[in-house]
Amino acid sequence: MIETISLGRDFKVRGTLVPAVRDLSFRVGAGEFVGCLGPNGAGKSTTIKMLTGILTPTHGRALVAGLDPTRQRKALARRIGVVFGQRTTLWWDLPLRDSFELVRLLYKVDRNRFRQRLAELTEVLELAPFLRTPVRQLSLGQRMRGDITAALLHDPEVLVLDEPTIGLDVVAKAEVRSFLARLNAERGTTVLLTTHDLGDIERLCRRVLLIDHGRLAFDGSVAELRALVPGQESIEDVVAHLYLSSTPAAPRTPRRTPDADPPTVTA
Amino acid sequence: MAAFVLYLRLFQYGFRRHSTYLAAALAGAFTNTVFGVLRAYVLIALWEARPGLAGYTLAEAVTFCFLTQAFIGPMQVFGRGLSFGDRIRSGDIAFDLVRPAPLLAWSLAEDLGRAAYLTLARSLPPTIIGAALFTMVAPVSPWFPLSFALGVVVSFGWRYLVTLTSCWTTDDRGIHTLSALLTMFFSGMVLPLGLFPGWLRTVAEALPFAAMVQVPADVWLGAEPPLQALGFQLLWAVALMGLGALLTVAARRKVVVQGG
Numbered sequence: 001m002i003e004t005i006s007l008g009r010d011f012k013v014r015g016t017l018v019p020a021v022r023d024l025s026f027r028v029g030a031g032e033f034v035g036c037l038g039p040n041g042a043g044k045s046t047t048i049k050m051l052t053g054i055l056t057p058t059h060g061r062a063l064v065a066g067l068d069p070t071r072q073r074k075a076l077a078r079r080i081g082v083v084f085g086q087r088t089t090l091w092w093d094l095p096l097r098d099s100f101e102l103v104r105l106l107y108k109v110d111r112n113r114f115r116q117r118l119a120e121l122t123e124v125l126e127l128a129p130f131l132r133t134p135v136r137q138l139s140l141g142q143r144m145r146g147d148i149t150a151a152l153l154h155d156p157e158v159l160v161l162d163e164p165t166i167g168l169d170v171v172a173k174a175e176v177r178s179f180l181a182r183l184n185a186e187r188g189t190t191v192l193l194t195t196h197d198l199g200d201i202e203r204l205c206r207r208v209l210l211i212d213h214g215r216l217a218f219d220g221s222v223a224e225l226r227a228l229v230p231g232q233e234s235i236e237d238v239v240a241h242l243y244l245s246s247t248p249a250a251p252r253t254p255r256r257t258p259d260a261d262p263p264t265v266t267a
Numbered sequence: 268m269a270a271f272v273l274y275l276r277l278f279q280y281g282f283r284r285h286s287t288y289l290a291a292a293l294a295g296a297f298t299n300t301v302f303g304v305l306r307a308y309v310l311i312a313l314w315e316a317r318p319g320l321a322g323y324t325l326a327e328a329v330t331f332c333f334l335t336q337a338f339i340g341p342m343q344v345f346g347r348g349l350s351f352g353d354r355i356r357s358g359d360i361a362f363d364l365v366r367p368a369p370l371l372a373w374s375l376a377e378d379l380g381r382a383a384y385l386t387l388a389r390s391l392p393p394t395i396i397g398a399a400l401f402t403m404v405a406p407v408s409p410w411f412p413l414s415f416a417l418g419v420v421v422s423f424g425w426r427y428l429v430t431l432t433s434c435w436t437t438d439d440r441g442i443h444t445l446s447a448l449l450t451m452f453f454s455g456m457v458l459p460l461g462l463f464p465g466w467l468r469t470v471a472e473a474l475p476f477a478a479m480v481q482v483p484a485d486v487w488l489g490a491e492p493p494l495q496a497l498g499f500q501l502l503w504a505v506a507l508m509g510l511g512a513l514l515t516v517a518a519r520r521k522v523v524v525q526g527g
Contacts, residue, residue, distance in 0.1 A: 077367040105273035
């Protein structure tokens with residue numbers, strides 16, 4: 001469903017090219033739930049932006065739902081949902097319901113399907129009490145539920161979330177998590193999320209990608225991730241250890257298939 | 268059809284978004300009217316000393332004054348950029364770029380909604396009060412509404428370009444100040460362009476800013492052949508938006524979405 005081949009992006013900073021993402025190759029199959037970890041500045045968001053057609057890669061290529069995100073951005077937009085935890089897609093001054101209506105028109109969702117989908121999402125995400133509230137008056141948790149709804153109204157095959165639980169309280173976090181788990185299990189939606197919250201990873205992701213210094217440093221299950229640093233009790237300590245011990249590593253060949261073979265590590 | 272409904276909704280949204288800030292609109296209308304009265308007295312003194320200046324009679328000069336005051340809101344003569352400028356700075360623009368609709372088209376629809384609301388809230392009051400207090404000239408040409416609308420579109424085209432430059436210049440205050448200065452001076456807002464000397468007048472009358480204020484005011488006054496005036500406005504509207512479309516493509520390739 002998602003495939004990258006030697007994907008890379010350089011940024012020009014005061015005349016010199018700084019690579020944000022380098023030689024990133026991985027593959028996410030349909031129906032997978034994949035979490036993307038990495039220290040700040042590791043290149044997670046840059047990767048997400050390249051996968052969603054916001055940034056053009058400077059090296060390699062990506063395929064999402066069989067489409068090239070840069071060249072087929074519009075076609076892709078109709079097939080993926082995107083949520084950025086620190087951003088909002090909603091219209092600030094409009095009631096939530098009106099933002100959804102605009103999203104419906106933007107994505108050309110059939111009116112009946114829209115009604116049905118919104119009713120479902122309203123029930124599951126408990127949007128009813130604030131559907132008529134202007135977005136600027138919503139709490140962060142409410143707004144996030146609104147943003148997730150907006151990303152799912154056109155029933156995308158792939159949902160990409162960049163730090164969806166950032167700033168949310170425990171209850172709101174739990175609600176968002178259980179919703180995402182259900183979405184993945186019941187509708188088979190492929191989910192790729194980035195996070196700093198290891199609770200997201202432990203509770204949701206069957207597979208973890210660790211991005212460090214713009215490269216793929218680990219690809220495997222949570223259990224395999226734990227096994228990397230023996231003797232550490234909590235997953236927080238495991239990840240902290242990996243972040244601290246990492247150095248800009250030499251290019252490496254990550255595994256291509258999501259199953260079977262053992263995890264590769266360059267941490 | 269679906270696209271039409273979308274743009275109609277965006278237009279309504281632009282209208283409604285601004286109508287939420289009623290107090291701001293009323294304060295704007297009040298200020299525009301008061302400054303209109305002040306400017307009218309200055310112009311009256313000027314035209315009594317030099318009758319027929321810039322080819323206007325006294326009543327035409329006063330009409331010009333209140334019309335230009337009425338254009339401040341819809342044409343954003345003080346050079347305020349479009350609302351997505353904030354979204355470029357905050358990085359929310361990421362979403363606008365993911366959407367399967369052209370940024371230019373939907374920000375135009377939204378901006379026309381804004382202009383429609385500000386026409387009611389900030390253009391009518393100064394015009395009506397001006398007409399009540401002073402002798403003004405009634406509109407000569409039936410083409411005025413179209414010329415007014417084209418003025419708004421040219422203003423949009425210009426502000427779209429100005430706003431989009433934020434994609435290249437992390438901080439956009441400089442370019443906005445420059446835009447405000449250029450728009451105010453070269454649109455005819457400060458003084459009718461007919462008062463500018465020689466070459467400066469020729470240049471000013473050829474720039475897009477003239478299409479925002481001077482030209483629609485002249486269409487009202489019947490001071491310019493309407494079709495020529497509309498042609499000039501249309502040319503700039505098409506040129507600026509064409510440039511805007513090109514720049515959007517470049518921005519999409521180049522954009523560095525700020526933060527996170």
